[in-house]
Amino acid sequence: MTAGFVGRQAELETILEAGRASIHARKPRAVVIVSAAGLGKSRLLSEAVARLKFRNTFRVTGYEPERSVPLAAASDLLRILSPRLSGGGTPGSTGGTTSWTGLDPVRLFEAAHVALGERLPAMIVLDDLQWADELSIALCHYLVRAGAATRRPIFLLAAARPGSAVGILSDAMGSISKDVPILRTIDLGPLLQEDAVALAEQFAPNVDQAGADKLWEASGGSPFWLEVLAGGRQESVRTEHVVAERLRLVDPDGGTVLAAMAVAARPLMPSDLAGLLDWPMSRLESAVGGLLDRGLAAQTGGAVKVVHDLIRDAVYETIPKEQTRRLHGRLADRFETEAGGDVQLLGAALEHRRAAGRDVGDLALQLAMSPQRRLLGAEGLRLLRHIADELPAIDARKAHLRREAAALASQLAEREVAYTEWQRVSNEDPDPVIRVRATLSAGREAYELGRLNEAREAIHRVRSANALLLAHQIAVDALEASVVLWLEHKTGEGRELANSALDLARSQVPKGGSVDQLDPELRSAYLWALDAAFDAAIQEGNAQRTLVIADEMFEASRGFDEEAQLEAVLDAGCALLSLGRIGAAEERFRQGWEDATRSLRLAIGVEFGHALARTLFDLGQLDHAESTAAEAISLQHRIAGFVSRQRGPRIPLQLGIVRGDWQAGVRALATEAQMEPDPHYRLAYEQILAVATARLGGPRRTNVALAHLAAAERDAEEAACPRCTSELQLRRAEVLARIGDVAGAREALEASRGSAVLEEREALKLCAEGLIAAAEGNLDQSARFLSESARIAEEAGRRIDALWVRLDLARVLSQSDPGSARSLLDEVDVTAKRFGATTLQGLAEQSLRSLGARTWRRSRIAGAGSREVLTPREREVARLVADGSTNSEIADSLFLSRKTVERHVSNVLAKLGARNRTELAARLPAATTRGPSLPPAP
Numbered sequence: 001m002t003a004g005f006v007g008r009q010a011e012l013e014t015i016l017e018a019g020r021a022s023i024h025a026r027k028p029r030a031v032v033i034v035s036a037a038g039l040g041k042s043r044l045l046s047e048a049v050a051r052l053k054f055r056n057t058f059r060v061t062g063y064e065p066e067r068s069v070p071l072a073a074a075s076d077l078l079r080i081l082s083p084r085l086s087g088g089g090t091p092g093s094t095g096g097t098t099s100w101t102g103l104d105p106v107r108l109f110e111a112a113h114v115a116l117g118e119r120l121p122a123m124i125v126l127d128d129l130q131w132a133d134e135l136s137i138a139l140c141h142y143l144v145r146a147g148a149a150t151r152r153p154i155f156l157l158a159a160a161r162p163g164s165a166v167g168i169l170s171d172a173m174g175s176i177s178k179d180v181p182i183l184r185t186i187d188l189g190p191l192l193q194e195d196a197v198a199l200a201e202q203f204a205p206n207v208d209q210a211g212a213d214k215l216w217e218a219s220g221g222s223p224f225w226l227e228v229l230a231g232g233r234q235e236s237v238r239t240e241h242v243v244a245e246r247l248r249l250v251d252p253d254g255g256t257v258l259a260a261m262a263v264a265a266r267p268l269m270p271s272d273l274a275g276l277l278d279w280p281m282s283r284l285e286s287a288v289g290g291l292l293d294r295g296l297a298a299q300t301g302g303a304v305k306v307v308h309d310l311i312r313d314a315v316y317e318t319i320p321k322e323q324t325r326r327l328h329g330r331l332a333d334r335f336e337t338e339a340g341g342d343v344q345l346l347g348a349a350l351e352h353r354r355a356a357g358r359d360v361g362d363l364a365l366q367l368a369m370s371p372q373r374r375l376l377g378a379e380g381l382r383l384l385r386h387i388a389d390e391l392p393a394i395d396a397r398k399a400h401l402r403r404e405a406a407a408l409a410s411q412l413a414e415r416e417v418a419y420t421e422w423q424r425v426s427n428e429d430p431d432p433v434i435r436v437r438a439t440l441s442a443g444r445e446a447y448e449l450g451r452l453n454e455a456r457e458a459i460h461r462v463r464s465a466n467a468l469l470l471a472h473q474i475a476v477d478a479l480e481a482s483v484v485l486w487l488e489h490k491t492g493e494g495r496e497l498a499n500s501a502l503d504l505a506r507s508q509v510p511k512g513g514s515v516d517q518l519d520p521e522l523r524s525a526y527l528w529a530l531d532a533a534f535d536a537a538i539q540e541g542n543a544q545r546t547l548v549i550a551d552e553m554f555e556a557s558r559g560f561d562e563e564a565q566l567e568a569v570l571d572a573g574c575a576l577l578s579l580g581r582i583g584a585a586e587e588r589f590r591q592g593w594e595d596a597t598r599s600l601r602l603a604i605g606v607e608f609g610h611a612l613a614r615t616l617f618d619l620g621q622l623d624h625a626e627s628t629a630a631e632a633i634s635l636q637h638r639i640a641g642f643v644s645r646q647r648g649p650r651i652p653l654q655l656g657i658v659r660g661d662w663q664a665g666v667r668a669l670a671t672e673a674q675m676e677p678d679p680h681y682r683l684a685y686e687q688i689l690a691v692a693t694a695r696l697g698g699p700r701r702t703n704v705a706l707a708h709l710a711a712a713e714r715d716a717e718e719a720a721c722p723r724c725t726s727e728l729q730l731r732r733a734e735v736l737a738r739i740g741d742v743a744g745a746r747e748a749l750e751a752s753r754g755s756a757v758l759e760e761r762e763a764l765k766l767c768a769e770g771l772i773a774a775a776e777g778n779l780d781q782s783a784r785f786l787s788e789s790a791r792i793a794e795e796a797g798r799r800i801d802a803l804w805v806r807l808d809l810a811r812v813l814s815q816s817d818p819g820s821a822r823s824l825l826d827e828v829d830v831t832a833k834r835f836g837a838t839t840l841q842g843l844a845e846q847s848l849r850s851l852g853a854r855t856w857r858r859s860r861i862a863g864a865g866s867r868e869v870l871t872p873r874e875r876e877v878a879r880l881v882a883d884g885s886t887n888s889e890i891a892d893s894l895f896l897s898r899k900t901v902e903r904h905v906s907n908v909l910a911k912l913g914a915r916n917r918t919e920l921a922a923r924l925p926a927a928t929t930r931g932p933s934l935p936p937a938p
Contacts, residue, residue, distance in 0.1 A: 006202050007195040007223060008044045011186050015048040015157065018184055022155040023054075023121045028147040028182055030156035030173055032129065034166055035188035037309050040223035041159040044188070045127060048157060054123040060140060062132030063266035065355070068383055069347035070375040071108075073136035077124065078108075081115040104374035104411070105135055107600035109142040110638070116143060121153035129160035129169065134379040137165065141172045142638060148176050149634040190221025199223060203230035224308060228295075247318065249294060253287035258296060258306065262315040263327040267303035276330050328356035336363065343372040347380070360387055361397040368404035374411055381408055381417065399429045403438070410441065419445040419454070426461070436465050437521075440475050447479065452487045459483070470508065471522040477501035478528035482535065486680075489720035491539045498532035502549075505529040515556045526556055527564050534571055541723030543578035550575050566596055566604045573611055580761075582797025586615045593628075597635075606636045613651040620799035620835040622659055625651050657692050658800065658837045661880065661893050666692055679715035683724055686712035687731050694738040695804065696839070698892070702739045709735050726752050730764040737771035745772050763793040767805050774812050782812045803828055803840050810847055822851050846895035870911060877904040878912075882921035 005012060015031050022029040033041045049057060058077045066072035116122055126132065126140055140156055147154040160166050166185070173183035191199065196216035200207060203226065207215065219226040250258060260276055261268060268276070274284040288304055291297035298307045306312040316324075332352035339345035346367045353360045364387045367373065367380075376384070384405045391398040406421035422442035426435050443458025462468070462476045478501040485494035505526040510517055515526060530553040537545040550572035557564035573588035589612035596605035609632025616625035629651040653672060656665025666689060673685035690708035693701050709732060716725045729752035736745035749768055770785030786809040793802040806828050813821035825844045832841035870878060873894075880890045887901045894901070905917075914920040 005047050006199045007191050008040060008047075008188070011044060011188065012047060012051070014184065014186060015044070016051055019048070019052040019054070019123065019155045019157070023153045026151050026153050028144045028152065028154040028156070028176075030144060030158070030183040031186060032158040032160060032166060032169060032183065033186045033188060034160055034162055036161060037313075038222040038224040039188045039190065041188055042127065043223055045125065045157065045159045049123070049125055052123060052155070054121050054155065056119040056122045058122065058124050060124060060126045060132065060136055062126075062128040062130065062136070064131045065263075065265045065351050066348055067131055067133055068351055068379060069133055069344050070105075070135040070377055070380055071133065071139070072344055072348065073126075073132040074139050075344065077139075078112060081112050081119070105138065105377055106142075106602050106638075108375070109139055110146075110600050110602055110635075112139060113143055113146045113638070116147075116154070117150075117152065121155070123155045123157060126156060126158035129158045130163045130165045132165065135375060135377045137169060138377070141169065144173065144182065145176050146634075146638045148182065149637055191216070191223060191226070192221070196221055196223075196226060200226055200230050203227050224310065247296075247315065250296065251287075251290060253283065254290045254294075254296075257284070257287045258291060258315050259319045259323060260327055261297070261304065261306050262312045262319065263324060264331060265312065267300065267305040269303050272334075273304065276327075276334060325356045328352045329358060332356055332358065341370045341372060343367060343370050343375050343380075346370060347376070350383075361391055361395065361401070364388075365397055365401055365404065368401060368408060373404075373408055376408065378412065378414060381405060381412065381414065384408065385417075385421070399425070399431075399434075403429070403434065406438065406441065410445065415445055415449050419449065419451075426458075432465070433469065436462055436468065436472050439465075440472065440479065443476075443479050447483055447487065450487065452483065455479070455483045455487065469521075470504075471519075471525040474501050474505045474522070474525040475528050477504070478525065478532040481532035485532070485535050485539060489680075489718065491536070491720060491722050494532075495536040495540060498529065498536040501529040502533040516559070520560075523556070523560060527553065527561065530556060531567075538574075539721045539723055541578075541726060543575055547572060547575035547579065562599070563601060563604060566592060566601055566608075569595075570604065570607055570611060573615075577615065580792075580796035580798075582615060582618055586612065586619065586797075589615055602635060602638070606632050608632075609635065610650065617651050617654060618798045618800060620803075620831075620837070622655060622836045626655055629655075654688065657688075657696075658839045660838065661883075662692070662696050662839045663889065663893050664883075666696075673711075679718040680721060680724065683712050683715035683719060683728065686715060687728055690735050691731055694735040696843075696892075699739075705735055705739060727761065727764070730761065730768055733768035734764070734771060737768060737775050740775060742772055742775045745775070763789045763796065763798065763801060763805070766792065767808070770805075770812070771808065774808075779812055779816050783809060783816075786812060799831075799835070800837065800840075803832055803835075803837065807840065807843055807847070810844075814847065814851060818851055822848065822853060825851070825853075842895040870908060874904055874908050874911070877901065878908045878920060881905060881908070881917050 011033070015033075018029045018031050021027075033044055035041045058080060060074045060077050062073045071078065124140055124143065126137075129137070140158075144154055144156050146152075158169065170183055170185060174181070176182050190196075193213070193216050196219065197209070197212040200212040200215040204211075204215075207230065215226055215229050218229055247255075247258075256277065257273060260273060264276075270281065270284055270288060273279075273288070274281050277284065288297065288299075291304075292299060296307055296311060297304055299305075306315065319327075329352070332349045335345045335349035335352065339349060346363065350360055350363050350367060353363055364384055367376070368384050373380075384401060388398055388401040388405055391401065402421065402425050406418060406425055409418035409421055419442055422438045422445060425438035426442055429435050429438060439458050439461045443455050443462070446454035446458060459476055459480050462472060465472075468476075477497055481494050481497035481501060484490045484497060488494075505522075508518060508522060508526075509515055515523055518526065530549055534546055534549045534553065537543075537549060550568050553571065554565055554568035557568060569588055569592040573585045573592065576582075576585035576588060589608055593605065593608040593612050596602070596608050609628055613625045613629035613632060616622075616628060633650075633652070650672075653665065653669045656662070656668055658665075669685060669689055669692075673682055673689065676682040676685060686708050690705050690712060693705040693708060697704060712728055713732070716728050719725075729748045733745045733748035733752070736742075736748060745768065749765070749772070752765070766785045766789035770782045770789060773779075773782035773785060786805055790802045790805040790809060793799070793805060806824060810821045810824045810828065813824065825848045829841055829844040829848065832838070832844060876894065877890060880893060885893065887898055887905065890896070891898045891901045896904075909915070909920060912920060912923045914923055
């Protein structure tokens with residue numbers, strides 16, 4: 001139990017326990033204290049902060065008038081964490097302005113996450129959560145969520161009055177961890193009599209028992225009022241009378257200062273108060289001194305504030321409305337003068353202007369046009385839309401504010417809102433050119449939302465407009481091309497539209513000049529056309545053209561659109577992959593990954609991370625691929641609501657097939673396939689599943705492989721993508737050849753001929769040819785095809801593919817040249833082991849055993865006790881038994897005979913002293929965690 005703190009000891013212990021657990025487990029924890037005003041949450045908060053010994057403590061404090069001001073509550077946290085992002089401009093401070101220009105919220109959050117990593121363990125104290133702005137709460141949640149993904153000791157301690165903010169934070173925290181809850185909520189009620197009496201005696205040591213009882217009764221169990229009453233010995237007076245009595249003793253100057261602080265509702269520096277009231281400092285200091293003496297004000301870090309919210313509320317009720325409006329107006333003028341483009345100061349000025357009953361149209365426009373406007377977030381966007389709705393129809397600012405709100409919605413990827421707002425602009429704006437631009441933007445949002453009819457309607461409206469500008473013509477052609485390619489799945493028609501738009505855009509670049517000479521609207525349309533043309537080239541399988549367009553996109557966006565420039569690097573890497581230049585693609589992806597994460601372009605960074613992981617997988621760098629994919633997924637989880645444009649099978653799922661229990665990997669991949677709604681992306685899942693099942697499942701799973709193949713063919717027909725269809729034919733040829741359908745395999749191979757995909761994936765074609773020849777008994781021809789396929793795959797950098805082909809080659813050679821087959825299998829075994837590809841290693845060793853080679857290497861690891869511990873292979877068998885696998889399933893997973901599995905199971909049961917498989921599962925953890933983790937040995 002804690003000593004020296006009276007009244008909330010159980011609650012204090014709960015907080016201290018959570019804080020210490022965060023440090024010891026190196027995981028985030030959070031506690032939120034919830035109570036009405038005056039019940040001691042601030043006192044409990046202060047005591048907990050004093051007791052916990054974190055290396056760094058950061059404060060985030062909400063203030064009532066600034067609930068809509070982005071990052072107002074977290075400004076001090078950001079200033080301390082990342083000085084390069086914050087210059088100190090916050091409401092109530094006149095020193096400088098923030099330099100967050102250009103940073104959207106997620107990039108800013110990630111910068112804070114990175115900076116916090118150098119100051120661990122850390123505690124974030126969030127006081128008055130109910131008044132904190134939406135973005136500050138989101139930042140705290142981001143830091144905790146990111147900390148969970150990266151195992152960081154971060155403790156969030158919050159205090160709030162009951163309300164929706166607590167529920168929102170609780171729901172958000174609950175989604176972070178499904179095993180150990182991160183957040184605990186403490187609900188404070190009035191103090192019990194015993195605790196209240198003890199606290200009264202602490203506040204007034206000379207009070208007797210009867211007096212302490214009266215103080216408890218008069219205070220209603222409120223620690224705050226208990227202290228007030230004990231200090232004044234007014235145990236029989238009602239609390240509201242105490243406030244009135246204190247206020248009655250305040251002189252006029254003190255009352256004016258108290259009113260100013262009550263209206264500001266946040267700490268103010270004396271210089272700011274003097275400026276606000278237009279007083280000399282000597283007069284201000286005298287008034288503040290009187291308030292401090294009477295216990296109505298407190299001073300911390302030089303700033304002065306009303307001592308408690310209950311006092312502030314009482315003061316606010318006594319201020320005449322005209323004086324309240326006048327003070328709000330002065331605060332608005334002061335913040336607006338200091339703001340420049342700072343969204344925090346502009347937001348504070350806007351709130352005070354509204355409270356003062358002044359016109360807010362100009363200030364709302366200034367805020368909406370700020371370079372920092374992304375920091376406004378969804379809450380700020382709602383406010384701008386509300387102000388636009390309130391402005392009269394004849395007010396020209398209404399249309400302008402509506403346009404800026406729509407543009408902000410697009411920047412924030414609030415697709416539904418953006419579509420609605422652009423639609424309103426397209427219908428209401430008096431300028432016909434602006435209406436066309438808005439219709440184009442609405443069509444783009446409809447396309448991003450996957451709404452074909454709405455996108456088509458927008459395209460029709462643009463084409464029906466009079467005197468269409470050239471930039472609009474290019475943009476609508478590019479938009480229609482994207483709609484045709486991805487929503488209507490018509491590659492040929494989409495390609496024609498995209499190429500036509502790109503030709504028209506290119507024609508506007510002056511001969512001998514550059515895209516820098518184009519006006520911004522035309523240059524943006526040019527980028528739209530390049531994007532559509534790239535997609536068309538991807539769908540038709542023209543890898544060389546995709547590379548040319550990606551390089552052109554890079555030049556067109558240089559110095560104009562950083563995000564588009566990074567996307568061009570990503571597209572170029574994808575083109576290099578299709579051309580078989582894996583090493584060059586890996587260089588592009590790695591550089592893009594570093595540039596995106598360094599510049600905090602998180603969404604495109606996720607794309608680079610997944611692309612880099614996929615390339616490392618091909619190169620056989622499986623450990624690096626797994627860690628890179630984990631980083632990308634962690635980053636993706638930190639971006640709430642983010643949906644990657646590179647959908648399809650992720651590397652962790654494919655790793656599960658080549659380096660673990662391949663059957664579990666296949667099941668996980670099948671589950672993901674069922675959740676993918678788009679046939680274009682679902683096709684990739686089904687294709688991998690068909691090939692993996694044909695390679696690994698044996699004759700008993702032929703029907704499963706055929707079912708996945710049929711599903712892939714249905715998806716290919718629906719997606720109508722020539723590139724994907726052609727590659728599927730090559731995979732179909734491989735699958736059918738493996739299961740013995742030679743005629744079907746030849747038909748699939750013929751169907752793929754003449755496609756550009758064959759130039760990119762020659763190794764796939766030769767592999768299919770080799771498998772067909774083997775099925776027909778032409779072993780020499782099969783060996784030649786497979787050998788060439790392996791060589792091409794290896795030279796291209798597709799080393800995992802090369803290993804699969806070499807396994808096939810070894811099986812063919814085993815029928816005519818067992819010695820060469822054995823040498824080849826030894827090479828595959830060694831390479832697969834080096835890569836960590838345990839599935840391929842197991843297949844190689846299974847084939848070696850069939851040729852009479854001994855691959856069983858028994859090893860033991862000394863344990864802490866006298867009991868014999870399990871060999872690496874026995875540990876793997878035991879794990880599968882504990883997972884519920886049968887001996888037959890274990891044999892399939894590990895490429896062993898059933899008799900070998902039975903021997904391993906018997907050994908495991910004996911070593912663990914288990915009578916059956918259930919007891920084995922219960923005893924497994926202690927036995928399998930001894931010693932280092934080793935790859936399985938047969």
